[in-house]
Amino acid sequence: MPKELIVITKMVTARDEDQQPKMALCSSYSVNFTAATSPSCNRNKPSTSSRNQIFNTSGSPSSKSWIPCLSVQLNQRFSRTRFRKSKAAPCMLVVASGEKGEPLRVMISGAPASGKGTQCELITEKYDLVHVAAGDLLRAEIAAGSKNGKLAKEYMEKGQLVPNEIVVMMVKNRLSQQDSQEKGWLLDGYPRSASQANALKGFGFDPDIFILLEVPEDILVERVVGRRLDPVTGKIYHLKYSPPETEEIAARLTQRFDDTEEKVKLRLVTHNTNVEDVLSIYGDVTLRVDGSLPKHEVFSQIDSALAKLLEQKLAPSGSVST
Ligand code: AP5
Numbered sequence: 170m171p172k173e174l175i176v177i178t179k180m181v182t183a184r185d186e187d188q189q190p191k192m193a194l195c196s197s198y199s200v201n202f203t204a205a206t207s208p209s210c211n212r213n214k215p216s217t218s219s220r221n222q223i224f225n226t227s228g229s230p231s232s233k234s235w236i237p238c239l240s241v242q243l244n245q246r247f248s249r250t251r252f253r254k255s256k257a258a259p260c261m262l263v264v265a266s267g268e269k270g271e272p273l274r275v276m277i278s279g280a281p282a283s284g285k286g287t288q289c290e291l292i293t294e295k296y297d298l299v300h301v302a303a304g305d306l307l308r309a310e311i312a313a314g315s316k317n318g319k320l321a322k323e324y325m326e327k328g329q330l331v332p333n334e335i336v337v338m339m340v341k342n343r344l345s346q347q348d349s350q351e352k353g354w355l356l357d358g359y360p361r362s363a364s365q366a367n368a369l370k371g372f373g374f375d376p377d378i379f380i381l382l383e384v385p386e387d388i389l390v391e392r393v394v395g396r397r398l399d400p401v402t403g404k405i406y407h408l409k410y411s412p413p414e415t416e417e418i419a420a421r422l423t424q425r426f427d428d429t430e431e432k433v434k435l436r437l438v439t440h441n442t443n444v445e446d447v448l449s450i451y452g453d454v455t456l457r458v459d460g461s462l463p464k465h466e467v468f469s470q471i472d473s474a475l476a477k478l479l480e481q482k483l484a485p486s487g488s489v490s491t
Pocket residue numbers: 279280281282283284285286287288303304305307324325326328329330331332336357358359360361365392393395396397405406407408410411436460461462463464465467
């Protein structure tokens with residue numbers, strides 16, 4: 170009979186580039202036993218100490234990986250119970266459940282070419298959120314030749330905001346889908362006005378964090394003009410700052426129709442006109458990040474904030490019920 174159980178109530182894993190679990194962030198509590206009791210009867214009468222723990226799964230597998238063992242039904246909530254015997258303390262069992270914490274809801278904003286898409290690639294790689302980019306949804310409508318796409322292109326060519334009648338429902342529908350609800354979402358380039366923010370609020374979509382990338386205008390123009398996209402992988406390149414890895418990729422890169430110096434200046438005017446209105450709505454959850462730094466330094470600041478948020482979400486909301 171163990172003297173103590175560590176019960177992990179929530180677990181979120183972060184993955185490395187090969188999609189292997191790199192880190193597991195857990196919320197847990199320990200349950201201490203007396204000699205004549207069993208785990209099932211102590212689930213609801215624990216002597217507990219709550220804690221949050223981060224397990225690095227990339228280290229030595231013998232000390233850190235979970236080993237499936239007997240299946241003991243502690244409680245119906247713990248349907249995927251797995252045990253590991255601790256070598257350091259043979260009387261301790263560690264229990265993990267597959268229950269997930271509430272997913273992250275992230276908005277990322279900034280001027281044209283401030284690096285929103287680039288950071289979204291890094292964020293989704295690590296946090297596995299559903300990336301919803303308003304600009305990409307609009308470009309998909311254009312590519313499909315739909316009525317909305319044709320209308321949207323007229324506005325995009327002028328660097329203006331596409332009317333709310335098209336954008337709002339498009340974003341709302343994507344956020345409502347099951348994957349966004351289950352995995353959490355990363356909303357890129359929306360909202361761009363107070364009315365868009367209020368519409369989203371009305372549908373019940375509130376962010377945990379609103380990231381604003383701040384970049385001086387002269388840098389933005391250089392970034393837009395040098396940007397290229399890989400139509401096969403969707404990856405964003407820059408001829409100077411993130412050049413393509415191979416000749417084959419370089420040969421197939423494309424440029425966006427609105428990526429000219431003339432058009433980016435119009436897009437900038439639109440951004441500058443609206444940004445303060447949006448910030449006034451999300452002021453309490455806004456994180457301003459210097460987007461002129463190299464992309465991995467920008468990501469490091471965002472990553473710290475998201476890791477902290479996840480930890481807060483996983484923290485036990487109160488004492489364990491008795
Ligand atoms: P959208 O597609 O969202 O364009 P945008 O806001 O102008 O932003 P970009 O996609 O141009 O830039 P980004 O910030 O993603 O930068 P990226 O990472 O690619 O919108 C297009 C249009 O659609 C709008 O103008 C509007 O008409 C319409 N629209 C969209 N949303 C709307 C909405 N909500 N309502 C109404 N209309 C809407 O990086 C740019 C370049 O810089 C790349 O080459 C990259 O490699 C490089 N780079 C990135 N980070 C760094 C770094 N740290 N250091 C060096 N280089 C970097």
